[in-house]
Structures are given as structure tokens and as C-alpha cells.
Amino acid sequence: MSRKDIQKKQEEIELAQDLPVFAPAADIYEKEDAILVVCDMPGVDDKHVDVTLDNDELTLTGYQHIEEPEGYELLHRGYAEGIFRRSFTLTSEINREKIEAKITNGILRLTLPKAEEVQPRKISVSAG
Numbered sequence: 001m002s003r004k005d006i007q008k009k010q011e012e013i014e015l016a017q018d019l020p021v022f023a024p025a026a027d028i029y030e031k032e033d034a035i036l037v038v039c040d041m042p043g044v045d046d047k048h049v050d051v052t053l054d055n056d057e058l059t060l061t062g063y064q065h066i067e068e069p070e071g072y073e074l075l076h077r078g079y080a081e082g083i084f085r086r087s088f089t090l091t092s093e094i095n096r097e098k099i100e101a102k103i104t105n106g107i108l109r110l111t112l113p114k115a116e117e118v119q120p121r122k123i124s125v126s127a128g
Helices: 003-015
Strands: 026-031 034-040 049-054 057-063 083-089 100-104 107-113
Antiparallel strands (some): 100 107
8 A cells, every 4th residue: 555545544534523524715816936825714723734745736634623611511603613625736836845834813824935947037138
């Protein structure tokens, strides 16, 4: 069994929990030197999020960790608990070594720097 097969099997076991899987909403922005991906993952913190890159596939997985107040019984929850999962295929324009991820208040921000060879550059012109 290959490493990829083992990883896929582990993911299937993790997702076999009795929780629905949601594709988080994502906004994607671009500037000259980077792409920014912003994903909504309510209830997910840095201990319950996983960002993996396997070849060209970037996978985001977030597990909601809901703490209920001690001594209280839940009567109503305004949203469904679940697992967030979304994958993106990266092009060769992305510098995989410099990808950064940060999560704050359930919002995951991924900065995908562009490789230097694809960034615009100024070419000097000499006289003569």
C-alpha cells in the first residue's frame, strides 16, 4: 500500500465520525506576488485545523471544537456541527515552500506566494 493510499484510508476513518462534512465558503484574491485564500470555518481553532499539500493538491480540513458552558444543558444550536473540507489544485506558479496559513476566529487565511519566475519584473533598457 502506497503512502498516498495509507493517507487516504486515514482520512476516510477520520471522516467516518457521525458528523456531516461541509465545503467551507472561500474567497480568493490575487496580487502581483501572491494569492490569498480566505475560508470560513466557524468553531475551528488552530488545534483543530489541518492544511496538507500532496503534489498539486492543497487540502484544508477543520474540525469544529464546541465547548459547552459547564453546568448547562444545550437546548438549541443555531448551526450544524461538522467537519470542513476543501481541496484546491495548485499550478506551478505557486512557490510551495513559502505557503503560510493562519486561523483567527474561525477564518483561515492562506497566503500562496507566486514563484519568482512568474512575477512581473521591470526590464531595464540601455541606450545604444
